[in-house]
Amino acid sequence: MADVPGFALVPDRWLYVTMQGLGSTAEVSEAGAIVDVWLKVPESADGFRPHVSVVYFSADGAARPAADSLVRVTTYPAIARIAAAGSVESPLLYVRGDREGGDIQTYAQGFRNAGVGDLTTAVGAEAGRFAQKEQAADVWALMRLHRRDGGMSGCA
Structure with a gap:
C-alpha cells in the first residue's frame, strides 16, 4: 500500500484501537471534548466496530489505484499479546x-x-x-x- 500516492502508513508506535466512532475531524473540533460536541453517540449499538487504522489517505485523485492496492493485501485476524505494561497515569x-x-x-x-x-x-x-x-x-x-x-x- 505504501506505493500508492497519498497513502500514509501509520507507524507502529502510533497505532491505537478506536472503540467508539465519533466522526471525522471535519465534524469534531480538536479542542472539543466528546461531551461538548455530541449529545448522542453517532455510531449505533448494532454498528459497533472497534478497529485499528493502519493507513490514511490524504490526496485527491482516482480511487482505483487505492482500491487495487487494497485488493492485493492479505489480511489475518490480529492477536495482541502483552507480556508487560507500565502504569497508566491518565484518569x-x-x-x-x-x-x-x-x-x-x-x-x-x-x-x-x-x-x-x-x-x-x-x-x-x-x-x-x-x-x-x-x-x-x-x-x-x-x-x-x-x-x-x-x-x-x-x-x-
Whole structure:
C-alpha cells in the first residue's frame, strides 16, 4: 500500500484501537471534548466496530489505484499479546449499565491489575452494554464531572 500516492502508513508506535466512532475531524473540533460536541453517540449499538487504522489517505485523485492496492493485501485476524505494561497515569472513567452482566468491581480490578492507577467506575441506571447511547444524558453528566475533577480518584 505504501506505493500508492497519498497513502500514509501509520507507524507502529502510533497505532491505537478506536472503540467508539465519533466522526471525522471535519465534524469534531480538536479542542472539543466528546461531551461538548455530541449529545448522542453517532455510531449505533448494532454498528459497533472497534478497529485499528493502519493507513490514511490524504490526496485527491482516482480511487482505483487505492482500491487495487487494497485488493492485493492479505489480511489475518490480529492477536495482541502483552507480556508487560507500565502504569497508566491518565484518569479513566469506566461506565457500565446496570442491566449489563458481570460485577463492575471485577472489571475494575482487571483495570487495576493492568496498571490503571486513577480509576473511577460508575453504573448507569436503566442501561445495558451501550449506556452511552441508552442513557446519554447521564453518561455525559458523569463525563463532565470526571473531566472537571481531572478524574475522581477513590470514587466507586
